[in-house]
Amino acid sequence: MAESALDTRGVLTIDDRVGEKIAVRAALGVDGVVRHQTSLGSLLSGSTPGRALAGGDHPRATVDMSGAAPWVRIAIAVRWPCPLTEVCWQVRFAVARDILRLTGIRPSRVDVTVAAVLSAADLADRTGEQRPGFVELPPASSIPAADDREELA
Secondary structure: OOOOOOOOOOOOOOOHHHHHHHHHHHHHOOOOEEOEEOHHHHHOEOOOOOOEOOOOEEOEEEEEOOOOOOEEEEEEEEEOOOOHHHHHHHHHHHHHHHHHHHHOOOOOEEEEEEEEEEOHHHHHHHOOOOOOOOOOOOOHHHOOOHHHHHHHO
16 A cells, blocks of 8 residues: 555644744734833843843743644733733734744634833833933922022921
8 A cells, every 4th residue: 555645744843932933023013012121030140041030021922832722921011001901912813813824823822911011211211211320300490499498498
């Protein structure tokens, strides 16, 4: 009996890291999701370069591609104010869509965790608008005049 062409084909294995990279990229495409590295994560570096024991980079994904349908866990940082529930739904949809589109395998589950909520001030500090070691002074109009300072004392 001759082997059919289907019996002699190989197997395609997709590494978990591929799914993780797809998930992170998909999450960053959602409005409201931002890249963020917690200071604790940068102080305590993990055993793997780019990963930390506590804190770490966001978004951060863990994907199990070993089964028939991948299972995805992703932790994100969001800009405040934003509709958190809507952002999480959009991340779930984008991650599932991109994994299916790029691997041909539909995830069975996509769990989204909001690990950090960043205000405009937090984001300004990160982008270098404020230099480390400098304190932003209040506008001159909010500083009490000399006469008012004597009354405060």
